[in-house]
Amino acid sequence: MLSNLIKNFLITIAIKKNDDIFLFMKDKIGYLILNTGTPDEPSIPALRRYLKQFLSDPDILDYPAFIRWMVVNLIVVPFRPSRIIKKYKGIWTEEGSPLLVNTIKFVRKFKKYTNSNNVEIGFRYGNPSIGSAIKKFKENGIEKIFLVSMFPQYAEATSGSCFKEVKKILIDENYSPKLIEIDHFFSEEFYLNSFAQSIKNSEDYKNSEYLLFSFHGLPVRQLKKADPSGEHCQKIENCCEKISENNEFCYKSHCEKQIMKIAEMIDPDKPFKVCYQSTFGPDEWIKPNIVDVLEDLAKKGIKKVSVACPSFTADCLETLEEIAVENNEEFEKNGGESVKLIPSLNDDDEWVAGFADFLHEVEAKNAEK
Numbered sequence: 001m002l003s004n005l006i007k008n009f010l011i012t013i014a015i016k017k018n019d020d021i022f023l024f025m026k027d028k029i030g031y032l033i034l035n036t037g038t039p040d041e042p043s044i045p046a047l048r049r050y051l052k053q054f055l056s057d058p059d060i061l062d063y064p065a066f067i068r069w070m071v072v073n074l075i076v077v078p079f080r081p082s083r084i085i086k087k088y089k090g091i092w093t094e095e096g097s098p099l100l101v102n103t104i105k106f107v108r109k110f111k112k113y114t115n116s117n118n119v120e121i122g123f124r125y126g127n128p129s130i131g132s133a134i135k136k137f138k139e140n141g142i143e144k145i146f147l148v149s150m151f152p153q154y155a156e157a158t159s160g161s162c163f164k165e166v167k168k169i170l171i172d173e174n175y176s177p178k179l180i181e182i183d184h185f186f187s188e189e190f191y192l193n194s195f196a197q198s199i200k201n202s203e204d205y206k207n208s209e210y211l212l213f214s215f216h217g218l219p220v221r222q223l224k225k226a227d228p229s230g231e232h233c234q235k236i237e238n239c240c241e242k243i244s245e246n247n248e249f250c251y252k253s254h255c256e257k258q259i260m261k262i263a264e265m266i267d268p269d270k271p272f273k274v275c276y277q278s279t280f281g282p283d284e285w286i287k288p289n290i291v292d293v294l295e296d297l298a299k300k301g302i303k304k305v306s307v308a309c310p311s312f313t314a315d316c317l318e319t320l321e322e323i324a325v326e327n328n329e330e331f332e333k334n335g336g337e338s339v340k341l342i343p344s345l346n347d348d349d350e351w352v353a354g355f356a357d358f359l360h361e362v363e364a365k366n367a368e369k
Contacts, residue, residue, distance in 0.1 A: 030118040030142035030177075031359070032133055033107055034162040035150045035314065037123030038097040042088035047081035054125045059161035062222065091320045102314035103150075105347035113356035118142055124162050134169045137177065144178040146359060150313045152191060153254035154184040155218060156225065180366060182359070186258040186310075190354030194345055196265035199308055204340035208306035210297055211272040213262075214290045214323060215255045216311040217279040223286065226250045252286055258310060277309075277327075278318050294327055298334035305331065308342040313351075315344045 039050040055061050055072045063071065095101045103121055111119050118140060120133035137145060147166055149159040163181060170176065185191050199205050220234070227233035232246035240253040241260075247253040259274050275293045279285040290307075297305060307327070309319050319341055328339040345351040 028141065028143040029116065029363070030120065030137045030140070030145045031110070031114065031116065031148055032120055032122045032130070032137070032145055032166070033103065033110070033148050033150060034122050034124065034130070034159070034166075035099065035103060036158065036316075037126035038099045038316070039088065040127060042085060042092045044081045044085060047085060047088065048077050050126050051080060052077050057125070057157075057161055059157045059164070062219075062225075087317060087321045087325075090325065091317060097316075098320055099314055099316035102316075102344070102346045106314065106352060109347050109349065109352040110356060113353045114359065122162070122166070124165055130162070130165050131169050134166065134173060134175065138173055138175045142177055144180065146362075147179055147181045147183075148355075148359070149181075149183055152184060152186040152310060152313065153215070153251055153258065154249050155222070155251040157218065157222060159183045180362065182362070184254060185355075185358070186254045187261065188358060190358050191351070192258070192261055192265065194348060194351035194354055195308075195310065196262055197350065198345060198348065199262075199266050199342055202306065202342045205270075205306040205308075205342055208270075208304045208340060210302050210305045211266075211270055212290065212293060212305060212307045213255075213259050213272060213274045214277045214307050214309050215274070215286075216309075216318065217276040217285045217289070218251050219283045219285055221283070223250060223252055255310070262310075277322060290323075290327060291330065294331045294336070294339065295334050298331055298336040301335075303337040304340070305336065305338070306340045306342055309344060312344045314346055319344060 037050070037054070039046040052072060055076055056068065058065070058068065061068045061071060091098055093101060100121075100123075107119050107121060111117060118137070120136055121128045122130035122133040124130065145166075147163055149162060151158040154160070159181075160183075163183070166179070199211070205211060224230075224233045226249050227246050229246045232239055232244060233250065240247060240250060240256045256274065259272075263272065273288075273293055275288050275290040276286045277290045279289060294305065307323050309323065312319050323339065324341040331337075331339045
């Protein structure tokens, strides 16, 4: 009991020196900020490297290995970069990729709120890589790593894939720190409050007639994989809304449960709908697709739509180009006036501080064990 009290006391001791915060014992804790990733630059070679790494992941394209290889190397990598490079160039900034820039800004504030310099970015695909982050932690003698997935809702293709890659690299590095996995936070109060406030603060939301919650899409077969019973997903009515051990890690269930909470926190008179985006290939994906929803709204005479993207905590190609440009153009062609993107949380102070506090609470609970 006394040793735990002393340990917890030392964890919180800080020395202020030259505006830098140094912590005793806490220096042994590292925070790995995980996200999908981005090409190194908006060029054909960089896009080819990125797409090959991304789509070669069996958690993304869960086809048999040979078929996946053929799709990636004979269909996607040779031809797709030339079709999408304009989109990347359209969102690229002088500082670089929006996803990387926004993540770096998040980390700067996160270091301040956690009083820790042991914070590294680890992208599942591209750079900075998970491998480079792990090597830095090893060199610095980090004994405990928080795997901080920046995906609010769990999916095997996002958080799951990141965690697998971390564990693979740890084996390769012969490095065995304690791991604390933050695999989802869609229902945590700090996140819900920040997300709801970002919507309520948006002038585009206030001026719109309709709000869409656009989540990243996922093939239906991947939803079914998350059902350990094989008897719940897509087999019982309102399967995602029900609380069950069979949908504890169901992505669509996380999405719908989050919006049920958010709906209570925003304008009750503003109509809204949940939809999904970023689909590709011939597979069946979660519906409804945002393209179909926007077409239907335009036919019904809706002119102004605002869109919040709960799957993305940092703005990137899928929000800045797919929603704000591509979907807006299609909506206008169908008779609408505008689709306005509500920015992601990015490095919003309330959001970053809330996340840091949440992790401190998780850390305290683990210290008690």
